[in-house]
Amino acid sequence: MADRDWLNWDRDGQDWPYREASQFVEASGYRWHVQLLGQEAAPAFLLIHGTGAASFSWRNLIPFLENDYRLIVLDLPCHGFTRPTESPDLSLEGMTTAIRGLLHHLDLKPQFFFGHSAGSVIGIALVNATRHAKHTQDPTPQIFSVNGALKPIRGNRILSPMAKALFANPLSASMFSLLAKSTPLGNNLLSATGSRIDPLGDAIYQRLLGSSGHVRGALGMMASWDLSHLNAMLQRLSATLHLYAAEDDPMVPPSSSRKAAALAPNGHLQLTPTGGHLVHESHPEAVASWMTEALQAAKTNGADAA
Numbered sequence: 001m002a003d004r005d006w007l008n009w010d011r012d013g014q015d016w017p018y019r020e021a022s023q024f025v026e027a028s029g030y031r032w033h034v035q036l037l038g039q040e041a042a043p044a045f046l047l048i049h050g051t052g053a054a055s056f057s058w059r060n061l062i063p064f065l066e067n068d069y070r071l072i073v074l075d076l077p078c079h080g081f082t083r084p085t086e087s088p089d090l091s092l093e094g095m096t097t098a099i100r101g102l103l104h105h106l107d108l109k110p111q112f113f114f115g116h117s118a119g120s121v122i123g124i125a126l127v128n129a130t131r132h133a134k135h136t137q138d139p140t141p142q143i144f145s146v147n148g149a150l151k152p153i154r155g156n157r158i159l160s161p162m163a164k165a166l167f168a169n170p171l172s173a174s175m176f177s178l179l180a181k182s183t184p185l186g187n188n189l190l191s192a193t194g195s196r197i198d199p200l201g202d203a204i205y206q207r208l209l210g211s212s213g214h215v216r217g218a219l220g221m222m223a224s225w226d227l228s229h230l231n232a233m234l235q236r237l238s239a240t241l242h243l244y245a246a247e248d249d250p251m252v253p254p255s256s257s258r259k260a261a262a263l264a265p266n267g268h269l270q271l272t273p274t275g276g277h278l279v280h281e282s283h284p285e286a287v288a289s290w291m292t293e294a295l296q297a298a299k300t301n302g303a304d305a306a
Contacts, residue, residue, distance in 0.1 A: 100126065247271055
């Protein structure tokens with residue numbers, strides 16, 4: 001894709017949250033946008049956003065974490081400011097492998113993983129891949145999931161072929177981006193999350209939707225992901241899985257987290273009545289409080305915790 005199809009850091013990143021912590025790193029077939037924040041000597045904590053979002057989505061939660069952890073906040077492949085330098089593989093396996101390559105390049109080994117929506121699946125896949133590697137004497141990791149998309153999407157037999165068809169035609173992403181810029185489409189999509197977020201977040205989501213490269217990346221994820229093995233992945237998960245789900249989430253039903261909590265050997269679920277799909281943006285203090293309590297409970301029960 002041409003440069004014009006992607007966000008430009010000098011133009012589009014001027015108001016990006018925590019801009020001063022941003023760096024661009026080439027690894028695993030991508031030029032990554034990644035932010036490193038917090039305490040260098042503290043346990044590493046990887047924050048993984050969902051489909052169609054970017055690193056900015058953690059802006060309101062970072063203040064609750066940066067004093068105690070070394071935060072790794074990235075834009076996923078073909079999202080935000082992360083561009084491919086070769087033909088991208090946007091399957092779950094491809095994205096997991098690419099992120100592992102980035103972490104190896106940065107010489108960072110996260111002990112904690114925090115995923116939102118589809119980012120929760122990536123966190124689980126990363127932990128499973130790491131624990132099955134030969135050099136795994138590190139502390140048992142812990143995974144946090146907010147409104148995790150942890151089961152195949154209802155109607156996937158329709159949505160996946162549709163996404164594949166749209167992804168195959170570059171004009172589809174360009175047309176979508178044009179509509180997002182010139183019609184209420186972007187506002188309607190944000191309203192569909194059921195969350196009320198701050199003006200900066202709203203503006204950046206609108207900006208992302210206006211980038212055909214970013215839209216094509218989101219379509220590529222939808223077209224390439226296969227979650228048929230997710231249940232088995234959850235059943236063999238050795239890490240503690242902390243799940244938080246909003247009961248009023250119109251995009252990912254809380255039943256997704258309920259099922260994951262039942263399947264994972266060390267799964268723990270907390271429900272909240274309100275917040276919508278972007279609850280970590282709309283109610284960051286509630287999410288931070290849940291995380292603190294979950295860590296304390298894990299420490300009390302003898303799990304490896306900070």
